[in-house]
Amino acid sequence: MSSPPPPAGRPTSKDVARHARVSQSTVSLVLAGKWRGRVSPATVETVRDAAAALGYRPNTSARSLRLGRTRTVMLVVPVLTSPFFGAVHSGAARVAAERDFGVVVYPTLDGADLAPNAFSPAAIDGVLASSMAAEPLDVLRSAGPGTGHLPLVMLDSEPGHGLPTVNHDVAEGMRTIAEHVVGLGHRRVARLRATVRTWTFEARDAAFRAALGPAEVIAEACAPLTLGGGREAALRLLAAPARPTVLVCDDDLQAAGAYKAARTLGLRVPEDLSVTGFDDMRYARVVEPELTTFRLPAVELGARGMTALLDLLDTGDAGPDVVLPGELVIRGSTARPVPA
Amino acid sequence: MSSPPPPAGRPTSKDVARHARVSQSTVSLVLAGKWRGRVSPATVETVRDAAAALGYRPNTSARSLRLGRTRTVMLVVPVLTSPFFGAVHSGAARVAAERDFGVVVYPTLDGADLAPNAFSPAAIDGVLASSMAAEPLDVLRSAGPGTGHLPLVMLDSEPGHGLPTVNHDVAEGMRTIAEHVVGLGHRRVARLRATVRTWTFEARDAAFRAALGPAEVIAEACAPLTLGGGREAALRLLAAPARPTVLVCDDDLQAAGAYKAARTLGLRVPEDLSVTGFDDMRYARVVEPELTTFRLPAVELGARGMTALLDLLDTGDAGPDVVLPGELVIRGSTARPVPA
DNA sequence: CTGAAAGCGCTTACAG
DNA sequence: CTGAAAGCGCTTACAG
Structure with a gap:
């Protein structure tokens, strides 16, 4: 009763199944956490051990193809090379990573104009768009996002257009x-x-x-x-x-x-x-x-916006609109005027 | 001889094939630009028209699964919320977009430490890493990139370690x-x-x-x-x-x-x-x-680095190491010392 | 010059 | 409680 030979390339769920002497379905169920009431605890253990031993990581392309979702969202900002939008990105990327989503950035000013075909529903699950002028916003909306096909959350934008918004005050x-x-x-x-x-x-x-x-x-x-x-x-x-x-x-x-x-x-x-x-x-x-x-709080703006978008993807509800408080910081550049 | 009904959801290559009354293989060949000597010009025309009429865009997940490549690369930088690395990202992202690649950013300091499992060969085709300290670099190399499995190009790093480098002077x-x-x-x-x-x-x-x-x-x-x-x-x-x-x-x-x-x-x-x-x-x-x-020239550093990485992916050769010249900018903060 | 078919690695009914 | 099978949408040998 020797173990099967180690697989040649990167291990797949099939390899894990062979190693654990179960079927591929069982591996998938266990690793997706959907095994309760369907797979015995002993088998779960075996599968997890096998996956760890082989260093198995699921192929994201295959999963995306199967599920029709990519776990990738797009962040639309005017420019990325500004401290403000850099901070927004930072907060958004952190939340996305925590929830196992990827972020692709689309700077509307840095590079080309907002191309209608930039929003490929095959490649992204949703859009987080910040501080957009009216015109590119129209392009964005008519291209799919916000129409129900592609979830859209707006940052630093006028509320009340039927889109979830997260704003600074x-x-x-x-x-x-x-x-x-x-x-x-x-x-x-x-x-x-x-x-x-x-x-x-x-x-x-x-x-x-x-x-x-x-x-x-x-x-x-x-x-x-x-x-x-x-x-x-x-x-x-x-x-x-x-x-x-x-x-x-x-x-x-x-x-x-x-x-x-x-x-x-x-x-x-x-x-x-x-x-x-x-x-x-x-x-x-x-x-x-x-x-x-x-x-x-620009980092928090990005974080809260991403939270709203991922909530929208997961539950269909982005939650109520958010207005983040800021803070007046008094330093040396303001003083009483000299009497004229 | 009426046209087939428009497909329900997002059009696939099958829909285009049906529309153009050819096979799926022909559609794929034409749209990938590999039709010369294999498909007649008239058919090519028909297929392109059908694709345009349906607004067809290939499903990237399916393509990635089939090809084993994702057309996505990872940019590793210490922080993204700095003007320097923001500029590096900007240049890198522009070149990647031109060559139809996506970029995911991995900030080593902003968030968690460099996790070995961050480099999933299933999710990325290569890594562009900038200004890394020795220790995370070791993690990076032992995790796959640069070992031949996952192409790696270094930015702003010591040359001569067997890895292609693009540096400022x-x-x-x-x-x-x-x-x-x-x-x-x-x-x-x-x-x-x-x-x-x-x-x-x-x-x-x-x-x-x-x-x-x-x-x-x-x-x-x-x-x-x-x-x-x-x-x-x-x-x-x-x-x-x-x-x-x-x-x-x-x-x-x-x-x-x-x-x-x-x-x-x-x-x-x-x-x-x-x-x-x-x-x-x-x-x-x-x-x-x-x-x-x-x-x-931080933007150019990112651009040249991405060019080297994508060349490496396409041709197996990143080209010679690059050293980008900078420029002394004399402004008002330097003057002759007062004689003591 | 064109088409039928296999298969990439997953997830999820479905059958037992 | 577990497994065999279908199928997501592509690309690419292979057959004609």
């Missing part, structure tokens, strides 16, 4: 920033806004204006969320005759650009000009003085 | 930085090194010391590549009685931390202290004065 963020600067005594405010017209930035601006109280936006400009973009736009805003005493930006990097503009104009932060950012990315603490900003 | 980088600061007249140098002992940092340090000429390293410290790490270590280095006139860091973020230390001690950059970084990540231009650093 950006409105609360801008409200607290407004209250902070107004509370310091600022009345002449400049706004540096993102050029990109996605929901998150529209929501920020609306919330900011609504919370301004006695203060007034005396100048406004749009700029890309880059250092150079922030600098150029801030230069224009600060050159106006009636100078603002505070500059409220949509992003930390933009705010870092504003620092450059202030320096060029000989303005000190915060003595001559207060500046605020948004996100609390690493830039916020690199600059000097360190930046007052609103911290967004 | 970090030695040239540190040499040009040394020449730059020595050329400015600096003779008392402090070195702020990375705590992590990977090849890239050992190579940097060796090259730097070899190129120092008349100058001398009078103080040295190790710190993690973070803002706080750089600040703490720089504080210690600059407190020494015989103060260095220049601080040479292993990384831009570390250098930004050194700025903080200098400010704390009342030292002006570059008047009282010159500082250099490495990488030319975005931080380098966020700080004030902007940082003199050595630019590493």
Whole structure:
């Protein structure tokens, strides 16, 4: 009664079955954890030992083919080479890995445009899409996701379109920033806004204006969320005759650009000009003085979004929409305005 | 002679065959581009039209199962939430997409440790691994990749271990930085090194010391590549009685931390202290004065590495090892030392 | 030039 | 409690 010879290549469930002297079906049942009431505990033990001895790991392609599901989801983000979306990816990938799902990333801006055929239902089970502009969102929806064929969860996007959403509380963020600067005594405010017209930035601006109280936006400009973009736009805003005493930006990097503009104009932060950012990315603490900003839990956004998507896949229900609280972080870039 | 009814779910090659009134084999041959000399041009046309009409896309799981290859590779990086590795990923993912490969990312530090079973030959065709410490590299190699079973290409790693490598010219980088600061007249140098002992940092340090000429390293410290790490270590280095006139860091973020230390001690950059970084990540231009650093083409590193890996998969040959040139970027953080 | 058939490795009714 | 069999959708010898 000698053991069968070790199999040549990578072991399959057939090899495990031979080794354990049971059928392939039994192996499959045991390893999938569906054996209760169908396979005897002794056999279960034997099968597990055999699988461990051979170093068996199921072939995912075969399983996917059989089940019609791939245990792979797609994460759609504007760019991956930004600290914000890098963090979102990180959180999403961790949750996916815990639940034995793979993640493929689709950056809509980095590479090509959103191709309709990018969403192959054969290759992915669902989509998690973040911070999308209206147009690519339409492409996405008409391509399958969200239509019932391919589950879709939105991140950092307008709620109420019949899609599950997981959002940062950006409105609360801008409200607290407004209250902070107004509370310091600022009345002449400049706004540096993102050029990109996605929901998150529209929501920020609306919330900011609504919370301004006695203060007034005396100048406004749009700029890309880059250092150079922030600098150029801030230069224009600060050159106006009636100078603002505070500059409220949509992003930390933009705010870092504003620092450059202030320096060029000989303005000190915060003595001559207060500046605020948004996100609390690493830039916020690199600059000097360190930046007052609103911290967004980007890793958690990705994690909660992935949880909602996988729940949707498993149970058909993504759960209620989520709004994650952030936190105002007061640092050295905001101070009382000097009396004019 | 009516057309067959449209298939119910997602169309398969069988549906295309039925639609085009040919066999499944013919469909497969045509769509795989292997029809020359075997299928008539007219039939090819018919098949392509049918595939387009039905919106046919081959099932990747079935193809993977049949071929024993998945067209998926794994990218192993220490962390993904760093601008450097984000850029590496970006370049690698672009090339992979162009050649119709998918990429799964495995961050060795972000999540769990490198698990031996992470490398399932059933799920991936090859591995691209970047900047690994010696120990996880051993795990990686003993787990399959590089042993001939699973193709492996190394990024930013010591060449000459029998594995194809694609590297930045970090030695040239540190040499040009040394020449730059020595050329400015600096003779008392402090070195702020990375705590992590990977090849890239050992190579940097060796090259730097070899190129120092008349100058001398009078103080040295190790710190993690973070803002706080750089600040703490720089504080210690600059407190020494015989103060260095220049601080040479292993990384831009570390250098930004050194700025903080200098400010704390009342030292002006570059008047009282010159500082250099490495990488030319975005931080380098966020700080004030902007940082003199050595630019590493991280996106291209990822792209070239992925090209080598896919060549290895396709042809069995990754091509010769690659060393990508970088570029010294002189900005405002370096100046002549004040005569003591 | 074209088609019928086998088989990749799984999972899941179904039969015993 | 266990096993034999079908079939997911492809690709590729093989036969004609």
